[in-house]
Amino acid sequence: MAIFGIDIMELSDKKCIPCEGGIPPLNDEECNIMLKRIGNNWKVISIHHLEKEWRFDDFISALDFTNRLGQICEEEGHHADFEIGWGRVKVRIFTHKIDGLTESDFILASKFDKV
Secondary structure, eight states: OEETTEEOSOGGGSOOOOOOSOSOOOOHHHHHHHHHHHOTTOEEETTTEEEEEEEOSSHHHHHHHHHHHHHHHHHHTOOOEEEEETTEEEEEEOBTTTTBOOHHHHHHHHHHTTO
């Protein structure tokens, strides 16, 4: 089933699709629909990127978590921006080729939430 051309199967079961550019980023309405599918404290910032922060008891736990997310990025061929500090990891996801959001960004976010 599709809503606004967006397949509603479980996002974490899908694969990220490499973007070659030349496609429009998701609009505000599409981003809101996709955000409802991932939830879990993700935020859409300026209809440009997804952002979420996790908290940890120490630096090594935050680093281990970041490395696990980095492995997912490598497996998917879709990479996030990470900000790591003592006891926290902040992630920013968007599709660089179009400087905005695509379905693959939400797929990656849903995979991160499975960790």
